[in-house]
Amino acid sequence: MNYWLMKSEPGSYSIDDLAQEKKKTTFWSGVRNYQARNFMRDDMQKGDLVLFYHSNACPPAIVGVAEVVKESYPDFTSWDEDDHHFDPKSTPENPRWFMVDIKLKKKFPEPLGRPELADVKSLADMELMRKGSRLSVQPVKKKEFDAILNLASVTL
DNA sequence: GCCAACGTTGGC
DNA sequence: GCCAACGTTGGC
Numbered sequence: 658m659n660y661w662l663m664k665s666e667p668g669s670y671s672i673d674d675l676a677q678e679k680k681k682t683t684f685w686s687g688v689r690n691y692q693a694r695n696f697m698r699d700d701m702q703k704g705d706l707v708l709f710y711h712s713n714a715c716p717p718a719i720v721g722v723a724e725v726v727k728e729s730y731p732d733f734t735s736w737d738e739d740d741h742h743f744d745p746k747s748t749p750e751n752p753r754w755f756m757v758d759i760k761l762k763k764k765f766p767e768p769l770g771r772p773e774l775a776d777v778k779s780l781a782d783m784e785l786m787r788k789g790s791r792l793s794v795q796p797v798k799k800k801e802f803d804a805i806l807n808l809a810s811v812t813l
Numbered sequence: 814g815c816c817a818a819c820g821t822t823g824g825c
Numbered sequence: 826g827c828c829a830a831c832g833t834t835g836g837c
Contacts, residue, residue: 666835690820713835771836789818791834 659700660797662708662719662785663759672709672720672764681761682726685794686734687742689754693794698729698755700796706813707759708797708805710785711768718768719805722813727758765809779804 663685665671675683688694705725711718731752734740747753774780784795806812 664835692820717836788836789834791819793834 659702659705660708660799660802661696661701661705661725662710662795662797663723664710664712664793666713667711668713671711672761675709675723675759675761676764678761682758684727684732684758685756686732688732688756688793689735689742689744690791690793693792694755696794696796697757701725701728701757703728706762706802708802709761712793716770716772718770719765719774719809720768721764722762722806722811723759724762725757726760729755729757732756762813763811765811767809769805769808773808774805777804777808 670683675681685697688697703725707723707725708719709721709723711720731749732742732747732754733749734742735744735747735752735754736749737743742754744753774783775786780786780801783797783801784790784792785797
């Protein structure tokens, strides 16, 4: 079992949007970064747990936990000319971008704001907290994941 | 709105 | 293969 963090701007897709999906499940389309793609395509497994992070929010915050319910498959929005994330180099025959399905597991009672997280010693090495970190899909260590659940007063 | 950090592109 | 220019991310 692996742990991850995925970012989304709440203005474009928030945890409440996920909560309102049929079966609280969505496909994580639109990732156009190779490192993030590789994590999804090569390493994410069904049952893995994902921290849901609101970037560009006030404050930015971890807001809940989701679960990988379908392993990677081609991101079909990449060959849709009308899609914002259209990539002419990606085709159904030779897909360049991949996605997974995630299902909401738990929305935190209160968001864990970034300023609060910055004070937590056990999270000091977390990729998320690194200055300039832009990875939108990133691995999380188990001890970091556990610490965050504790901070959120949540059990799964 | 500002700007630092980053990833990608393309000329050479 | 190098690296400058550029566009984007994302905290503040």
